[in-house]
Amino acid sequence: MQLQRLSDGQPVTIRLAFALGVGGEARIYAVAEAPELAAKIYHRPTQNHAAKLAAMLANRPEDPQTGPGHVSIAWPSDLLTANDGSGRVLGFLMPRVVGMYPMIDLYHPRTRRQKHPLFNYRYLLRTARNLAACVSALHARGYVIGDLNESNILVGDTALVTLVDTDSFQVPDPAQGCIHRCRVGKSEFTPPELQSVRFEWVDRKIEHDLFGLAVLLFQLLMEGTHPFAGRHAGQGEPPSMEERIKVGSFPYALGRAQGLQPMRTSPPLELLDPQVRDLFLQCFVEGHSHPSVRPAAQRWQEALLAAEAALVACADNAQHCYGRHLPACPWCERRKMLRGIDSFPSEAEVKRVRFHRTFSKPGRSVWHGQVDYETAIAIATTAIARMQRERAQERVVLSVLLVLIFIGLIALIRQVVLGEWRP
Amino acid sequence: MSTAPSELEAFVEFADNPEARCPCVLLLDTSSSMEGEPILALNHGLKAFKADLCKDPLASRRVEVAVVTFDSEVRVVQDFVTADQFEPPGLLTHGETLMGSGIGKALDMVAARKAQYRFAGVLYYRPWIFMITDGEPQGEPPEVVAQAAQRVRQEEEQKKIAFFAVGVEKANMTKLSEIAVRTPVKLRGLGFVEMFVWLSRSTQVVLHSKTDEQVALPPPGWGVV
Numbered sequence: 001m002q003l004q005r006l007s008d009g010q011p012v013t014i015r016l017a018f019a020l021g022v023g024g025e026a027r028i029y030a031v032a033e034a035p036e037l038a039a040k041i042y043h044r045p046t047q048n049h050a051a052k053l054a055a056m057l058a059n060r061p062e063d064p065q066t067g068p069g070h071v072s073i074a075w076p077s078d079l080l081t082a083n084d085g086s087g088r089v090l091g092f093l094m095p096r097v098v099g100m101y102p103m104i105d106l107y108h109p110r111t112r113r114q115k116h117p118l119f120n121y122r123y124l125l126r127t128a129r130n131l132a133a134c135v136s137a138l139h140a141r142g143y144v145i146g147d148l149n150e151s152n153i154l155v156g157d158t159a160l161v162t163l164v165d166t167d168s169f170q171v172p173d174p175a176q177g178c179i180h181r182c183r184v185g186k187s188e189f190t191p192p193e194l195q196s197v198r199f200e201w202v203d204r205k206i207e208h209d210l211f212g213l214a215v216l217l218f219q220l221l222m223e224g225t226h227p228f229a230g231r232h233a234g235q236g237e238p239p240s241m242e243e244r245i246k247v248g249s250f251p252y253a254l255g256r257a258q259g260l261q262p263m264r265t266s267p268p269l270e271l272l273d274p275q276v277r278d279l280f281l282q283c284f285v286e287g288h289s290h291p292s293v294r295p296a297a298q299r300w301q302e303a304l305l306a307a308e309a310a311l312v313a314c315a316d317n318a319q320h321c322y323g324r325h326l327p328a329c330p331w332c333e334r335r336k337m338l339r340g341i342d343s344f345p346s347e348a349e350v351k352r353v354r355f356h357r358t359f360s361k362p363g364r365s366v367w368h369g370q371v372d373y374e375t376a377i378a379i380a381t382t383a384i385a386r387m388q389r390e391r392a393q394e395r396v397v398l399s400v401l402l403v404l405i406f407i408g409l410i411a412l413i414r415q416v417v418l419g420e421w422r423p
Numbered sequence: 424m425s426t427a428p429s430e431l432e433a434f435v436e437f438a439d440n441p442e443a444r445c446p447c448v449l450l451l452d453t454s455s456s457m458e459g460e461p462i463l464a465l466n467h468g469l470k471a472f473k474a475d476l477c478k479d480p481l482a483s484r485r486v487e488v489a490v491v492t493f494d495s496e497v498r499v500v501q502d503f504v505t506a507d508q509f510e511p512p513g514l515l516t517h518g519e520t521l522m523g524s525g526i527g528k529a530l531d532m533v534a535a536r537k538a539q540y541r542f543a544g545v546l547y548y549r550p551w552i553f554m555i556t557d558g559e560p561q562g563e564p565p566e567v568v569a570q571a572a573q574r575v576r577q578e579e580e581q582k583k584i585a586f587f588a589v590g591v592e593k594a595n596m597t598k599l600s601e602i603a604v605r606t607p608v609k610l611r612g613l614g615f616v617e618m619f620v621w622l623s624r625s626t627q628v629v630l631h632s633k634t635d636e637q638v639a640l641p642p643p644g645w646g647v648v
Contacts (some may be wrong), residue, residue, distance in 0.1 A: 104481070108440065109438065231543070238547075397546075398543050
């Protein structure tokens, strides 16, 4: 399909059959002419889309972490119009983000251990700070993210952050004298005053974003724990997430018994740097009925920077980074409690596990007693294929070893023959 | 960390995955009438279920799948595991249709799992029980079935579970509607893959909205009501 850039009329080609992603409102495609760009095309493009995008192009936020090949906010770079001369806006161009992962992959303990085992607490703190910087840059230009949640934040191996899905933000439009609202949100990240309010009916405020930001930062720094997850002491079904946020039953609130205790398996609040801890209390306790006191993104940036500077490494495992305010390594303690599961395994451990995974032959434990013929054949076929693959790997290792021994022998023989051998 | 290590031991899984859970019991008829194509199609559908759940980063960590089969006995083929760790079993068919006992087992499992969530402090969504059968209760006293139906009704009313019944081929739909509060759905042909993909998408809709709201289902394209 052929489209045109609104700025200079240059053609843009997308292949409709190969979408990179599909959302409720639009599809995303690769751009044949520019591999560094992606095109987002709405299912039902409207005048409102066009006006909102135009306002976004006219007021681009500062990128807090520009660097080679990295953008922190996947902002629209040009509008795309139909090729039929009508000038109708169908979508827009934006930077194509590659090599980044959904943020949940890094704060979720199991996934992090499996996919990014060396992403230690220093990286988590840096991710937190980079996220706060992105939010701060947007707030500085009058934008409100609105639907701030874990799925539209991507993180890279070096803790750089990219915010995506930017066209869902709430956009001020001074030229038209209006505000383009954000019509979506997820209850887990929604502040008490907006719970059970229809998003399309309200103008979002920066202080609403600051609640969602604090939830995400809490998850990053507290082993994936949601700040309102916790044990319900009373009878009956435990209150839902919405009720908890609405009532403000933050289980870590000091000296307040509200019937909600922290999760048994979450780290203690003391894990956090004292300044960072205070900001969470300020957001979830004082900020509950006084939204204006929720810490600004910039305030988080400063506190997280200080927390990173106060990190020390554990003597037993350099991957265990923790705040200087703690008397002992909290990660060693946690490892003990979790029967040897290490939140931040040492480099040696990670290497050992990787080696083991490559060369061991794990049995497949699908035999639950009931296996049909088809499944049995499928399992046998994959097992044979795996065995053959592993044999091939072994053969490579063996031949390399043989060649090395052979080279050593030749060197030795040469030395003996040339008479340079002095035992 | 003031809790005793022994208490924590049982909850290593919640430390490793602190996400809220949406338990989903697949209660499957494996009586001999399901033999042949139906059971193969069902096994195929289970694989599609896992594959579709794993496409969604939240569903793969939040939806917990358990598989209970009922024929001449009731078996827990798979206790609750999150979708990313679920290995679809290959099911075989055998004997009669102990549906009432199967329902009882599924309800017991849900209650036990919820107690674990509560103890650990893990948030959870309303559990789903999804029953698939091609027949009617058989080989057990009628009281067992009546009692199961009574429990389903009670727990639905208290919003403790959402119970869905799906009939395949010659299933007794009248009997099913006596058991389930929600209108049972008749599967079109053996479209298990479509049905399981729909189930996966429906749980995802729940994950992305409120935890206590009514479970509103998109119109199923795989069945006839």
